[in-house]
Amino acid sequence: MASLKGLGYSGGMDIAQLKAFPLFAELPDAALSHIARGATPLAFPRGALICRKGEFIQGFYCVLEGVVKLAFLSPEGHEKIVDLVHGGSSFGEALMFLDRPCPLYAQALTRCQLIHVRKEAILPALDRYSSLARQMLAGLSRRLHQLVLDLESYCMQPAAQRIIGYLLREAETHEGQTREVTFPVSKALIASRLNVTPETLSRTLSCLSEQGLLKVEGKRILIHDVERLRDLGPR
Amino acid sequence: MASLKGLGYSGGMDIAQLKAFPLFAELPDAALSHIARGATPLAFPRGALICRKGEFIQGFYCVLEGVVKLAFLSPEGHEKIVDLVHGGSSFGEALMFLDRPCPLYAQALTRCQLIHVRKEAILPALDRYSSLARQMLAGLSRRLHQLVLDLESYCMQPAAQRIIGYLLREAETHEGQTREVTFPVSKALIASRLNVTPETLSRTLSCLSEQGLLKVEGKRILIHDVERLRDLGPR
The missing domain is CATH 1.10.10.10 (Winged helix-like DNA-binding domain superfamily/Winged helix DNA-binding domain)
Structure with a gap:
């Protein structure tokens, strides 16, 4: 699969767009402005590869519009979808804390508008605003819980x-x-x-x-x- | 499997024991004392069930000594081990943010000394001390990453x-x-x-x-x- 780079929007990042995410909802405007400076809006056509398995993503992605598929291929070439990320949600946060490459690939299932937030822009805000840390902990916890349930299903005989x-x-x-x-x-x-x-x-x-x-x-x-x-x- | 309740130690919880955990390492003594008041030391003999699948655990567990097995049974009764938690590590944090029952059971693989930390004792510290939030984010991220790799393995044809x-x-x-x-x-x-x-x-x-x-x-x-x-x- 060829990697198609997202087309950057012209113009800067609007903090109102960030505010629409539950993750950022409780942050003051000053914090949002700081995050916005480290954020890049990206547009992907349907089917485009957003990031490859094995890539270092240097931050995480927020989905403004569209649906992103997180998946991997089995050695036989069968696709296993691990998660579908819809507008208002985000993905890739865990990798920021790990210095590990992406264990999945992310592909635009529909036309997508995303925001890539750089690690350097979000980590200081995480230290300063506990609401952000709590939201992120809750998000990671939900995914961890869902993965345990998925694993249970997959272990069925x-x-x-x-x-x-x-x-x-x-x-x-x-x-x-x-x-x-x-x-x-x-x-x-x-x-x-x-x-x-x-x-x-x-x-x-x-x-x-x-x-x-x-x-x-x-x-x-x-x-x-x-x-x-x-x-x-x-x- | 019968649930054996842990035998509480006599005496209070020593903050030095909490300090030994990377999770708590950067916290000041005042914060540790507060957490210690919501913490209960527990001892389990080898093989004892620490918590059942489906139970609400009202906090999380830190492993002081021993090894804890987190697992579930398939409908056919085969055990699938999801994680082994060793001394210095913890488990169950994700459930604090979810209000969901435990999707796994936890069993003492060896004689174990654990600390149960109540939700009410840890959540205020999480809001106040960013180092604690960062450590917990990193821990959840590691487990999320490992589970994705496990899921990949299990999807092998x-x-x-x-x-x-x-x-x-x-x-x-x-x-x-x-x-x-x-x-x-x-x-x-x-x-x-x-x-x-x-x-x-x-x-x-x-x-x-x-x-x-x-x-x-x-x-x-x-x-x-x-x-x-x-x-x-x-x-």
């Missing part, structure tokens, strides 16, 4: 994948867009058909339910998030 | 697992503890034998090498971390 595959197939055959699956026979029989123990079937369903992917009501399964379920299912 | 399985088998047969594998024939032939393309073999080896698990020197593979490789290999 083949049996779980068979169960997910079954649910996805049933959800598709039942009148197009419906997201409800009703087991036509007992759970024990379904388990047997899928070559898993009834305990594994129950535990897998509870686990998926805990993760907010579906809800179990007796023999009825209401699928809340087909996309994430598909992501976990057989490849 | 079956072909990668066959390659890892081959390396582990070869490393074992060659005189016991040696961690060096030499391809007896060309990489193209090895790839063919493993039913993967030569490109997949190369990419998998580079990927494992980037992660610090091994080093490739022509036909020689030096395995740096057999344990982690085993964790990624065929189950």
